[in-house]
Amino acid sequence: MEFWRVPLDAHEIEVTKGIVYIIEDRCKGCGYCIEFCPRQVLEFSPGFNVKGYHPPAAVKPKECVNCHYCEIICPEFAIYSVEAPFSDQPAGVLP
Amino acid sequence: MIETASRIKQPEHPLDDLLRTDRIPHIWCPGCGIGTVFSSCLIAMKNSGLNLQKMAMVSGIGCSGRAAGYVAMDSFHTTHGRAIPFATGLKLGNPELNVVVFSGDGDLFAIGGNHFIHAARRNMDLTVICVNNLNYGMTGGQMAATTPHLAKTTTTPMGNPEAPFNLPLLAYAAGATYISRWTILHTRDLTRSIDTALKRKGFSFIEVLSPCPVNYGRRNKEKAFDSLKLYQDKGIIKNGANPSEIEMDFEKGITLGDFLDVDRPTCIEQYDKTCRLI
Numbered sequence A: 001m002e003f004w005r006v007p008l009d010a011h012e013i014e015v016t017k018g019i020v021y022i023i024e025d026r027c028k029g030c031g032y033c034i035e036f037c038p039r040q041v042l043e044f045s046p047g048f049n050v051k052g053y054h055p056p057a058a059v060k061p062k063e064c065v066n067c068h069y070c071e072i073i074c075p076e077f078a079i080y081s082v083e084a085p086f087s088d089q090p091a092g093v094l095p
Numbered sequence B: 001m002i003e004t005a006s007r008i009k010q011p012e013h014p015l016d017d018l019l020r021t022d023r024i025p026h027i028w029c030p031g032c033g034i035g036t037v038f039s040s041c042l043i044a045m046k047n048s049g050l051n052l053q054k055m056a057m058v059s060g061i062g063c064s065g066r067a068a069g070y071v072a073m074d075s076f077h078t079t080h081g082r083a084i085p086f087a088t089g090l091k092l093g094n095p096e097l098n099v100v101v102f103s104g105d106g107d108l109f110a111i112g113g114n115h116f117i118h119a120a121r122r123n124m125d126l127t128v129i130c131v132n133n134l135n136y137g138m139t140g141g142q143m144a145a146t147t148p149h150l151a152k153t154t155t156t157p158m159g160n161p162e163a164p165f166n167l168p169l170l171a172y173a174a175g176a177t178y179i180s181r182w183t184i185l186h187t188r189d190l191t192r193s194i195d196t197a198l199k200r201k202g203f204s205f206i207e208v209l210s211p212c213p214v215n216y217g218r219r220n221k222e223k224a225f226d227s228l229k230l231y232q233d234k235g236i237i238k239n240g241a242n243p244s245e246i247e248m249d250f251e252k253g254i255t256l257g258d259f260l261d262v263d264r265p266t267c268i269e270q271y272d273k274t275c276r277l278i
């Protein structure tokens, strides 16, 4: 994340890591999760789902901070995040 | 190659236990905001710690009215405009129930407008969530009682000549004891407001502005993202604002926030005190 001024305690703050999951066939391609993810984790995938929409894909899965914003703004119950098992574990990889 | 986390064996969606998953994907159009309001409502219910066996959802007719059919708890899809009277009946018959009305602006304020004002006047113990998409979406985008002045709909091709309702002000004048307005962009505030409403007694009203890109948006050159941008640019959060000064004007600004939370005896309390003397 880019800061205009780095907070003094930035190095002490432990940022939660998340794993973002996508249920591709529920997605209707509105793009809300992609647009409003604070860490730009998501992009439209080039492939189609069963309904012919482009679901999102996690292009920067390690950046996910488990904020659940995609989960709550998605009108389709198609995306959600869970806390990564270890905070130093890169997101998207299970131990 | 794109790395997807989804290849790993997925846990279930955290709301799947509250959804009739065999009916998902739902019928709402791509970019429609109703699903977001519904999801916010389910998250608030789930995290409230309240007994979901003692909760019921009632909807009327219209796009938003479909919600009752997707929730895996006691729910009731009623006739047009009559969600509030059915909900009132449920509550009077079983006062232990926590009754949530989830419906649209057309259902609650046009055909059901009279029921709304009287339930608010009586301070019926209900949580009413109104998805306001500014038109009649399901029937093809006709003008509604909430359509902004000059907005185009199928029945106002030259622009709406009338003035719309300002819903929180109407709720306030009628006697509601909890009033909020949010948009689907303010999902966290919305979830918190629904949580507060579920846990308090009395008539709670929450309006949620939500895009209808297919009908309202298309005729007003407003894509789903344009609506969200409008909410972001024109939304002014003023918690505790005086309901008579709340704006609903897409040019000047839309006042958002928790406007009112006051205590007043509920309909059932007043009835018991007055008519059940022994």
Ligand code: SF4
Binding pocket: A018, A020, A036, A037, A038, A039, A040, A041, A042, A063, A064, A065, A066, A067, A068, A069, A070, A071, A080, A081
């Ligand atoms: S949980 Fe937050 S950071 Fe992770 S993908 Fe969703 S919106 Fe982005």
Ligand code: SF4
Binding pocket: A026, A027, A028, A029, A030, A031, A032, A033, A034, A055, A056, A073, A074, A075, A076, A077, A078, A079
């Ligand atoms: S918000 Fe949901 S429906 Fe919209 S693109 Fe993302 S996953 Fe798909």
Ligand code: SF4
Binding pocket: B027, B028, B029, B031, B032, B033, B034, B063, B133, B137, B138, B211, B212, B213, B214, B215, B216
């Ligand atoms: S018609 Fe409008 S309100 Fe109804 S589901 Fe479609 S976008 Fe949503």
